[in-house]
Amino acid sequence: MNFELPSLSRRDFITKSTLGAGLVLGAPSVLKAKEAGAPADDIRVGFIGCGKQHEVIFNAMVNIPGVRYVAACDIMEGRRKATFNRIGSKFRYKINQYVSAEEMLAKEDLDAVFVATPDFWHAPHTVMALEAGCHVYCEKMMSHTIEGARSMVAAMDRTGKLCQIGHQRRSNPRYRYVLDELIHKENICGQIININGQWNRALSSSQDIVSKPSLLPEAEILREYGFNNGADHTLSLDELRHRFLNWRFYTDLSGGPISDLGAHQIDIFNWFMGSQPKSVMASGGRSFFKDREHFDNVMCIFDYDTPQGNARAFYQVLTTTSAGGGYYESFMGTEGTIEISEREAYTNIYKESGAENDKWDKLVQRGLLKKEAVGVAAGGSDAIASYASAPPDKYALPGVITKAPHTPHIENFLSTIRGEATLTCDARHALESEAPIYWVNPAANNNQIINFTEEHLGA
């Protein structure tokens, strides 16, 4: 079985895209009029934020046809130029460069904008791009505050433009296959009662980011673009630059590890469970990075009531140890467990010893699963048979993905602009899923169980 998504057909973009003029989210939309010489059906793209993730996005979309790169904006000159050069050497044309997103949006005729700035800039950039008539692909987390995320949903509704949030697993064929075919259609887990997820990151990958001072913006620019601390204009140039490079460590610029890394797995918890949790309890520590404003390690438990019954999800994000299997989400049921990750190597499926053999054999015969190994009990003189459950058999998914992890999500965004698809993660669905995450730090800070109400989770 192949997990490739069908490739985009460019034949009838224009016909299809004009059909849905003026419709709202997920509906077809009209591309703007083009300058002479440019293919009429090209989507005109601008970038806001040209740092590390922008490079990942660009590399993931560079071979998607029907895109014309028009402009890029970044407050750091070297990053703007790198994007200018990257596009120039690949496509042999020049893009326009801007420091100010507002100016870029006012001067350029863009269909779509990709926002990959630090989290505290997502809401302002997304709202201004939607208001300027562009469709927006904005990186996760939607914002560092739930109010920011809500303002993005409101702007999407108000403008009728598309707003895709960068939870790229939502378009990943492997995740979609597991949810649609294995969980929904075949119910291979039985009742899912526990969910377990983590992002364990090594200490060596969690150090401060440093850069040559000559490459970095001056104090004036950093203050103008919000890297001072609110009204505090006393920060030194070094302090401003530290905040600029390491925005993830500061509470007014980011939600910290639970939002930066946890957003990926907790989004999958909520998407797969098809509901928001009813409460969260959490604990966090500045156990190693004592000077950082955010916790360096967080553990939390969400409680769900779903049509299948009650379930709990445990999540941990570590920035001091990578052992323990990297990053994944594990859905643990009475008949089977699906351990899934963006990394194929961390994806495993297990059949409980008591589950119906016949059902699983048929799934293998139908090509829906591959059997990898029969469970073998660990030996050793300390084994006491009556204590140990029979080990589960191990299975694997039948196909591989050949695309970069972000490519299907960007393809989904571009196809939706052309009226050929529906967004897999529009801002409203993203907020439903992200809302519980905004409450993990407060729960940990106050040693409190937060029972969610509409006020906590609503749009």
Ligand SMILES: NC(=O)c1ccc[n+]([C@@H]2O[C@H](COP(=O)([O-])OP(=O)(O)OC[C@H]3O[C@@H](n4cnc5c(N)ncnc54)[C@H](O)[C@@H]3O)[C@@H](O)[C@H]2O)c1
């Ligand atoms: N989906 C994923 O898998 C994934 C992975 C990594 C990062 N991300 C997200 O991507 C976003 C960017 O992360 P990153 O690692 O690239 O950060 P980064 O610091 O490397 O890049 C951010 C860029 O934005 C620029 N910038 C800052 N403020 C600006 C402003 N007001 N106007 C224009 N440019 C501005 C900076 O100069 C920098 O080049 C974050 O929201 C992050 O959570 C997503």
